[in-house]
Amino acid sequence: RNVAYRQKATQSSNFSLHNLANAAVDGNTDTNFDRNSCSHTNKEASPMWNLSLRSHYVISRLAIFNR
Template identity: 45%
Template sequence: MGLLHSAALLWILCTAAAEDSMPTRNIALHGRATQSTVYSGTTSAINAIDGNLDTDYSRGSCSWTTAEVSPWWRVDLLRPYKISQIAITNSGAWLDGAKLLVGNSLENNGNSNPICAEINSIPDGGTKTFQCNYMVGRYVNIFLEEKHNYLQVCEVEIFGVPESNECLCF
């Protein structure tokens, strides 16, 4: 009876852990963000993962690079995740043509990772969600390859589950 009771308890704990890890929380909030350059002191990369959906960069709510060739923004999620979707909140047309990348490599600042989606347009002040179909990656990049432009991102929300589940479920 003790073994059966222990197995049932383990199954309950594993089921609860799996439900807690469903992609309903924004895993980007605990990441570390960086970008190719910083436009000003109030436009750092961390602004795009602060949970603030405000699209007014002058209030310190968006990240923004200087005008440069191939600007990029990246978040390190600190461990690999199976990423289901990424929601991006934008201000203006600064992301048109950008690639949304997911992977585990820092080659080329992470800009050589596989493509989840290409951002054709996001309405000014709007949010658009991109399906990544559980691509695995520790790094998520937004990359304007071979374009001379600014890169402005107001918020990046990433939803997924850890790549490896620590719990051995039956």
């Protein structure tokens, strides 16, 4: 079960209006950047992406899709 799906995500900056933090938790795992399916920050020294879950969970598997 994807406990991150549509939860509150933030990031330190936005590369464009099509690459916001919530793109990482919208359920779309397409890694093609040109289809606006990825979150992306601007080039910066310490980029940050954050996810806030509504409850406490024991995480047994974490899947990260990289473009």
